Amino acid sequence: MPRSIAHQTVDELGGPGSVLARQRADHIELDRLLHELDGTTGTAQEAVLSRVDRLVFSHAFAEETVLWPVVRRVLPDGDALTLRIEKEHQEVNELVSALEADGPDDPRRPGRLARLVEVLREDVRDEEDELFPRLQAAVGVEELRRLGRRWELMRRLSPTRPHPTVSRRPLGNALSGLPLSLLDRTRDLVDAGVRRAPEQLVPVGKAVSTGLAGLAGLVERAPLSRRGDRPPTSR
Known part of the structure; x- marks a missing residue:
């Protein structure tokens, strides 16, 4: 099994411009925000959730648009791998939509928040421990850097x-x-x-x-x- 990108140096990932290094940097920022979210309430919680949303949804949209078609092309089980992560992305979309629609006083809010954090952490582990190491093994460093440029551009243009x-x-x-x-x-x-x-x-x-x-x-x-x-x- 290829080594998780969580335990590789930036050079091993293909340099700071590699899509793997860019992805991991976003995952580190997400982890920081989720720790900040823990224990917040009211307007402070809404402010942190807004920052989580801006990071997560642009990140995921760029993955689905730029990266997953490549994964499906270069890995024999790429369709199944990306479908599993797409289902996680879908659940995140539905959870955040419910949180926004029902407001801060809904009794289901704590459970939804806990599930949101759980799914986001599962998504990171699925990508860093399985999908990205296999993509790394299937394409060269120059391709990872090219994908990094495309992914970063799409992330800046994503919802x-x-x-x-x-x-x-x-x-x-x-x-x-x-x-x-x-x-x-x-x-x-x-x-x-x-x-x-x-x-x-x-x-x-x-x-x-x-x-x-x-x-x-x-x-x-x-x-x-x-x-x-x-x-x-x-x-």
Whole structure:
């Protein structure tokens, strides 16, 4: 069994530009945020969750768009490997959507938060201990660096919010990515402004954020956004 990328040096991973090094750096930041999340409540918890969302969803969308097609091409069981991780990504989308929809006072919130942390940690272990070492063994260092550049570009253009009905595979994810990213990132700016705005402007900001969420919902549910999804992750 190839060695987990968690225990390799940056040079062994192909250098700082390698997709493996970039992925591990995100995983380290996620671990830090999950530790920060533990024990928080109220607005502090919402603030940390927002940072988790921005990291996790752009990271996963870039994986599904750039990396998983390569894994399915170069590994004989790549389809099964990526499908397992896509199911984890789908559950994260559904958990975060439920947390947002039901609010901080819902009695199911502690259980959902605990499950969210559990699934995120499972996803990291599946990638670092199995999928990425096998990808590392199947492609050369230059390919890992090329994938790193493509993944980083896609991550910067990817959605930052949960979209559970969008396909986890091409063609749907590729078609929906840019419009959802624009809407999500605009909404992130609006929500950040609401947190700093005078009280009399808060209702306006919240109305704008709700409108953007509605537009994102229309994009998410469009037939083209759902093309390519598999039954275990389709909604």
